[in-house]
Amino acid sequence: MAKKKEKKAGKRMNKKQLAEKLMQFFSERPNDVFSLKYIFSELKLTTHPLKMLCIDILHDMRADDYIAEIDKNKFKFNSHGKELVGTFRRKSNGKNFIVPEEGGDPIFIAERNSAHAMNNDKVRIMLFAKRRNRDAEGEVIEILERANDTFVGTLEVAKSYAFLVTENRTLANDIFIPKEKLKGGKTGDKAIVKVVEWPDKAKNPIGQVIDILGKAGDNTTEMHAILAEFGLPYVYPKNVETAADKISDIIPQEEIDKREDFRGITTFTIDPRDAKDFDDALSIRKLKDNLWEVGVHIADVTHYVKEGGIIDREGEKRATSVYLVDRTIPMLPERLSNYICSLRPDEEKLTYSVIFDITEKGEVKDFRIVHTIIKSDRRFTYEEAQQIIETGEGDFKEEVLTLNMIAKALREKRFSSGAINFDRYEVKFEIDEKGKPISVYFKEAKDSNKLIEEFMLLANRSVAEKIGKVPKNKKPKVFPYRIHDLPDPEKLDNLAQFIARFGYKIRTSGTKTDVSKSINHLLDDIQGKKEENLIETVSIRAMQKARYSVENIGHYGLAFEYYTHFTSPIRRYPDMMVHRLLTKYLDQGGRSVSAVKYEELCDHSSNMEQIAANAERASIKYKQVEFMMDKVGQVYDGVISGVTEWGLYVELNENKCEGMIPIRDLDDDYYEFDEKNYCLRGRKNKRTYSLGDVISVKVARANLEKKQLDFALVD
Numbered sequence: 161m162a163k164k165k166e167k168k169a170g171k172r173m174n175k176k177q178l179a180e181k182l183m184q185f186f187s188e189r190p191n192d193v194f195s196l197k198y199i200f201s202e203l204k205l206t207t208h209p210l211k212m213l214c215i216d217i218l219h220d221m222r223a224d225d226y227i228a229e230i231d232k233n234k235f236k237f238n239s240h241g242k243e244l245v246g247t248f249r250r251k252s253n254g255k256n257f258i259v260p261e262e263g264g265d266p267i268f269i270a271e272r273n274s275a276h277a278m279n280n281d282k283v284r285i286m287l288f289a290k291r292r293n294r295d296a297e298g299e300v301i302e303i304l305e306r307a308n309d310t311f312v313g314t315l316e317v318a319k320s321y322a323f324l325v326t327e328n329r330t331l332a333n334d335i336f337i338p339k340e341k342l343k344g345g346k347t348g349d350k351a352i353v354k355v356v357e358w359p360d361k362a363k364n365p366i367g368q369v370i371d372i373l374g375k376a377g378d379n380t381t382e383m384h385a386i387l388a389e390f391g392l393p394y395v396y397p398k399n400v401e402t403a404a405d406k407i408s409d410i411i412p413q414e415e416i417d418k419r420e421d422f423r424g425i426t427t428f429t430i431d432p433r434d435a436k437d438f439d440d441a442l443s444i445r446k447l448k449d450n451l452w453e454v455g456v457h458i459a460d461v462t463h464y465v466k467e468g469g470i471i472d473r474e475g476e477k478r479a480t481s482v483y484l485v486d487r488t489i490p491m492l493p494e495r496l497s498n499y500i501c502s503l504r505p506d507e508e509k510l511t512y513s514v515i516f517d518i519t520e521k522g523e524v525k526d527f528r529i530v531h532t533i534i535k536s537d538r539r540f541t542y543e544e545a546q547q548i549i550e551t552g553e554g555d556f557k558e559e560v561l562t563l564n565m566i567a568k569a570l571r572e573k574r575f576s577s578g579a580i581n582f583d584r585y586e587v588k589f590e591i592d593e594k595g596k597p598i599s600v601y602f603k604e605a606k607d608s609n610k611l612i613e614e615f616m617l618l619a620n621r622s623v624a625e626k627i628g629k630v631p632k633n634k635k636p637k638v639f640p641y642r643i644h645d646l647p648d649p650e651k652l653d654n655l656a657q658f659i660a661r662f663g664y665k666i667r668t669s670g671t672k673t674d675v676s677k678s679i680n681h682l683l684d685d686i687q688g689k690k691e692e693n694l695i696e697t698v699s700i701r702a703m704q705k706a707r708y709s710v711e712n713i714g715h716y717g718l719a720f721e722y723y724t725h726f727t728s729p730i731r732r733y734p735d736m737m738v739h740r741l742l743t744k745y746l747d748q749g750g751r752s753v754s755a756v757k758y759e760e761l762c763d764h765s766s767n768m769e770q771i772a773a774n775a776e777r778a779s780i781k782y783k784q785v786e787f788m789m790d791k792v793g794q795v796y797d798g799v800i801s802g803v804t805e806w807g808l809y810v811e812l813n814e815n816k817c818e819g820m821i822p823i824r825d826l827d828d829d830y831y832e833f834d835e836k837n838y839c840l841r842g843r844k845n846k847r848t849y850s851l852g853d854v855i856s857v858k859v860a861r862a863n864l865e866k867k868q869l870d871f872a873l874v875d
Contacts, residue, residue: 173210178203179217186227186237196233225296228264238264242287245304250279250331258285258298265296273299276358276365279331280307309355311335311367312389314376314865317347324353324367327865333364341368350376350385377864379595382782383484390775392482396493400474404493407464409500411508411533415463419510420532422455426559428538429503430545430612436498437481437490439730441511441536442615444559450519452562456619457511457534459501461729462739465492472736476761479768481731484779486591490731497730505539512739514619514726520562522569527622529746545608564607567614574617578673578719581680582700587816589783597787600815616727617718623738624722627745628712636712637745637752640734640762642723644706644715646672651702658698658838658851662691676719693811694799694852698838705770708734708762710755734765781867784817788869789862795874800853803840805833808849810857810871819869821857826873 173181181203186194194202196215205211218235221227228238244267246258256274257266267285269277277283282305285298313326313335322342324335335353345351350373358365373388374381384394427443443455465471475491482489490497503509511534517526538555548554549564575581585604589597605613620642627639652668652675659666664685667678679699686692703717708725715723726742729735737758744750802809807822823831826849829842838851849855857871 190237248277275300335367336364343369404495423535430540438503457513460510479733482772567611570614578676623726624724628722641712645704655702707766819871
């Protein structure tokens, strides 16, 4: 009976009454986020008409900016009053906006109301009164924190003044430079310019030249410009190099006496052809039938680089070496990275090692982590080691073949535990002495690469387990882990829908192992098919990014509960942190370090890794455009590799160069972007361009300044 009454009462509630109820509901709990379902239940909206009325009112309240939709059908009281703090996003088309710190929709800031805020500045804004059915708008009233005040571009020098013309898509105006602030720069020079002021009434910011990189178009100039664009250093500080030059390369006898001696045991390195920094070596000897001792020996960088010293501070700041197409920008000075610490053949070297007693089936019977001294017998390139694996002939063939057999067993185990198998090829350029790309080739991971990879993974995992695995009642000591979260559920669903059109299926629910095994099954199924590269790309997009943290959640992609980075201290700062903490905890029984300090170092390292990867991609893009400069007008077959509202990205089959067909060039119809199905669809003729479609294109334009290739459709 009561239920019937409630329904009747519900029916009698009109729009005004329900709106008042909703306003009271949100204002009483201003910090909470509510789902639609929860609102229905709390306000006892049991009938369909009432629920529909409620949704209607919620949309009105959102349009009036009374509430914000934080996520799909999740609402929160819009607590911002007249003022708000957020991150400013500058657009060269003048459609600037800020992203509020407290979440919610971006707020439009017209150029005239931007107070000349720069991209990513932290600003305070004043909100304008909300106009119905219009986006929220505001005005910058204070710049709280500048994000970036240096820009890279090309100088244009007139008689009494100059400009820096930037290719930066976030700056609509060129930077004005007074003649006396040019530092000798001439028209056509690439330069780094610092913005020193931007007067209220001035159209252009005013800057001064910090450094001249060289003539635009010159290879070294352009590579340095890419580094500078990402805020990465392109020269090594002299005082740091001087400090490295003072480090002795002579190993004192008392240091040797403290270490396990592996100089008499067969040891070698396997690295890329052009590598100079060998930071890992493998040793192997037979203990008895079906039991081998395998040593993973890593350059003992922290023996030479003292914590808090000038070299360490520079390494911490850089956090990683950067690998551009034609050069390496090392994390540590070259005297250390290519000479003292590099495990070069026939030279005695100090190492930090994980020594395994392991069977031919990859079962680890025992392992220990010790400081050692080694003397490498041979430096193999991957190609040379591959030759031995394929022919069974060559130097140290028994050792190489045994290591390969163990590595294959380790790899098989890893995949049966649910590790994900992304075996991607790398695009590489053959470059002449002037840095010009003359050909493109693809580098695939072969058995020799996988051999090294498996032993490095095993060492990294064993080190992480040594510190992270503790008895139930004990707390593990603070340690930097390499972590990788589960895939984003929404992206996984999108992937499942996307691959269905090609006739494939994956599991989107179940245990971690169930999901990863079904992804592996998919990757096996697509091998050799024309959609292979495309589905692999979309699958990778569904994955989270791996990062560093002291909070261990395991590594999903590798299917390891504990994982860290120990094996590359010459080129990664987290590995140096791991070496120091291992020594502190294992050798000296030291107390745990500060979690806050190390989490900050982990965050910094993760960020720098991402920036370095972006710079690397930009250098590849530059070389791709340079490679295609003399191919304008030529026709190629390709695959649609990306779909956006501004056009189609196409990857050419022959050389994997990627360019874009701008939406303005698809002039046979008005095209709409369907984000869910990765396609553009013509409104009138219903023609569809989808991710993965095979397509013929002509090279229309190659703009080296913008690192941009434009293609035109060939019908």
